Amino acid sequence: MLSKILVAIDHSAASKQVFDQALSLARINQAKLILLHVLSVEESTSPFLSSYLVQHKDRCIHVDPCIMLQTNEVYDREWSDFKQQGIKLLRSYATKAIATGVNTEFTQITGSPSSTICEFAQSCHADVIVIGRRGHSGLQEMLLGSVSNYVVHHAHCSILLVQTPILEQSTSPASTKTTAYA
Numbered sequence: 001m002l003s004k005i006l007v008a009i010d011h012s013a014a015s016k017q018v019f020d021q022a023l024s025l026a027r028i029n030q031a032k033l034i035l036l037h038v039l040s041v042e043e044s045t046s047p048f049l050s051s052y053l054v055q056h057k058d059r060c061i062h063v064d065p066c067i068m069l070q071t072n073e074v075y076d077r078e079w080s081d082f083k084q085q086g087i088k089l090l091r092s093y094a095t096k097a098i099a100t101g102v103n104t105e106f107t108q109i110t111g112s113p114s115s116t117i118c119e120f121a122q123s124c125h126a127d128v129i130v131i132g133r134r135g136h137s138g139l140q141e142m143l144l145g146s147v148s149n150y151v152v153h154h155a156h157c158s159i160l161l162v163q164t165p166i167l168e169q170s171t172s173p174a175s176t177k178t179t180a181y182a
Contacts, residue, residue: 001029001031002025002029002031002127002128003029003031003032003127004031004032004034004124004125004126004127005022005025005026005029005031005032005033005034005126005127005128005130006034006036006117006120006121006124006126006128006129006130007019007022007033007034007035007036007129007130007131008036008037008038008113008117008129008130008131008132008147008151009035009036009037009089009090009093010037010038010043010113010132011043011044011045011085011086011089012044012045012132012164014132014134014162014164014165015089015132017132017162017164018130018131018132018162018164019035019093019096021130021160021162022130022160023096023097023100023102025128025130025160026097026102026104027100027101027102031102031103031127032102032103032104032105033097033102033103033104033105034104034105034106034107034124034126035090035093035094035097035104035105035106035107036106036107036108036109036117036120037086037089037090037106037107037108037109038108038109038110038111038112038113038116038117039082039083039086039108039109039110039111040110040111040112040113040116042112042113043113045082045085046079046082047075047078047079047081047082083108086108087108090106090107090108091106093106094106107120113147114147114150114151114154115150115154117129117131117147117151117155118150118151118154118155118156121155121156121157122155122156122157126157127157127158128157128158128159128160129151129155129157129158129159129160130159130160130162131147131148131151131159131160131161131162132148132161132162132163132164133146133148133161133162133163133164134146134148134164134165148161
């Protein structure tokens, strides 16, 4: 019987589907639900700092230190907002789970999503990890990597993969924008 279910949440629209599956599993098993968001620059909604403007050891790549300082301050504010959005997202899901009678807690950790999910699952003694899978294959997965693939091969416990929509690209000439769903 499952007693602790870890669910990996991110800012993607697919996280609702992942959460819903984990919540159903927790309700059926009367298990504790542990929500985890990993703060990472790998997440598509994370702030971006150009490598052109970052500080390397004792020198700046950009010649104007004022621009460097302003850019770093903006990045720090955006990262702080990103952290707060993560907590808000986790609280929202926790509130929904608690309202259904499921014992729930949440945490947010900075790190690489793949290894952080596995390490956290082991440290909290999770019986299963519920995680989304976008369905990248071949070259896309090789270039982009796959958090779910890493977790499947390195986690100490069972994994429930929730298939979520893959990236879709419009082929119409009027629109060249790529929309991410997962």
